[in-house]
Amino acid sequence: MSEPSYAAGFDPAAIPAEVRARLRGLRLGTRLNSRSAGIGQHTGHSRGAGLEFAQYRAYGQGDEPRQVDWKLFARSDRYFVRDALRESPLTIWLLLDASASMEQADAVRPHYRKLDAACALAACVAEIALQQGDSFGLAALSGAGMQVLMPGGGRRHRDQLWLELRALRHGGTLPAETAVRPLWERIAPGTLVLTLSDDFDDTLVAFAERLAAAGRDVLSIGLLSAEERDFPFLGGHRFHEPESGAELHLEARGGADEFIGRFQAARAGLSRQLAAAGIRHCDHYLDEALDAPLQRLFRAGGWAAPN
């Protein structure tokens, strides 16, 4: 087991310009109604003053007289009040897996680890949220425990997120479920939760399932290396699993097909499991464009932007 270490080395400049440009076409959204108070861009749970007509309802004590639809009163001789949907801001929690398994990179690009991709994706999502005026928070889980940035909005908060990502503690194994429990109180119902993990650890998957079951809109991006997809190894190799320290000596040539079959089956099983829990999931391979999973989740995915 490797010791947790600092300095993931996230650099916001690492997000390519074309990716940054493509982000503008994306909109974050939730299938649930946002329960957060305030004025935002998302369909809110509460009705009240707003532009979008919701319904007529009978006048009750406490309603302001200017809300009464006088034309309808003239027709029907009853007091009706126009109700409008209030548009609420959205809160996005970025749940980042920073365990040792996320330190894996492809041999062709040895300095671009899964963790780097996860940080870049988190920064991308924060960028979109900033455009939409939504607030975003970060919870990074690693062997060193939990690193939490409470949700907030604005450019200063984005800079703060960058700082957190830059000084990210990573390595080790994911903390036990009890250590993650404080997150329960902070991730409010109705928020959007995006997990960035390789999903090799069942702890985070179970946590995501519980969040989804408890009324949070959970999305999941599985980060996988191209080697895990293609298994391009030839000859004898010593495969080292960084979290448990287990090693396996393998003649890679013969095991490729078997591994690819098993691995794809496992991923498909995970995908079904998450879908059953109501979690939208897609995999992101390290040799893909950075915004590809975001495009899949937020553009073509189940949720369409309200306008």
Place this chain on the structure above:
Amino acid sequence: MLSLLAPGALLALTALAVPPLLHLRRRSEQKLVRFAALRWLGQGARPRSQVRLEQRLLLAVRLLLPAALVFLLAVPVWRSAATASQPWVVVTPGLDPTAARAVVEGSPTEWHWLAPAFPALDTAAPAPAGEAFASLLRQLDAQLPPGAALQVVVPQELSGLDAERLQLHRAVEWRVVTGNTLAPSAMPAHTGNDLQLTLRYDAQHTAGLPLVRALAAAWRAAGLNVTVDEAQSDTAPAASVDALFWLGAELPEPIRQWARAGGTLIAADPAAPEQAAGTSDADTGLPMPITLGRGRLLLFSASLDPAHNAALRNPELPTRLLTLLRHDATPPDRAPAASVSPLRVTDTAPNTAAATSLDTWLALLAALLFLAERILSLRAARQRT
């Protein structure tokens, strides 16, 4: 035809087991890969235990290099097969070539004199080398190809033999030319009864005089005709004198010159260290003769006074000294040729017949292999990094 002069060196070929071991060992140095998805890697795909060698070309070169070195140690020689079956005839120098051709059977093509370098029979006859006869024949036996037949034409009486009976590694046809005896070697033969002694002394060393006189008396009593020339001087006697006794402090130059010219000098030098006086014969106590020019010197380490020299008190002294004086110690080296025809031995002797050494070529090959090994090894190392 390729043959090895030191086939025992081939045992070093066991060193060839090392390079394959090296190339096997590298197998276990597997590449370390950080791989988080380990749990989906099958246990069934364990590395196969079959023997695998990496970098076969490099291994081949690494096998060839020690093989070449071992082969070099085994001293390989190349013998041209063309000369293998040429029958040889050697003729002892001093014989008439035509008489020699008459006694040889068949029609051999190689006719040579039995002389150093074995000149052809057509060339002028070399001087007879009596004492080298046996030695030359052994040399020829070693040089000729193993299958080559050999005929030796010898006179009736052979000289130049030594203590060992001739043993050759081939069947030798021994052709004796009858009626032709070589002149005996010019060796002084003391067959007569005359013995001329000369006694020279100076005034201070007269203690040895009775000894010489007693020796002369003893030899006379044995039936020899002994004449003694006594004089207190340092003048040399005539060359025909058999022995000169010198009683004095140190050898005068005329007497030393006389001994160098071929005489036998008997002297004593108490001051001379033991090794300068020559080693003594363990049985007789007499000094071994020292070669002095063409003559001999018997140098006693003690004075010739029997009171001081135990060797002189030996009753056997006259007999033994006479033996020394009369050259009887020379071993016999002459025999009728028919009685000393060579024996045949069957053990495999080192044969150097017309062999071309392959050392240079093998060393060159080894150097090239070494170069190739270095290049391949460097390339492999670069590929690994």
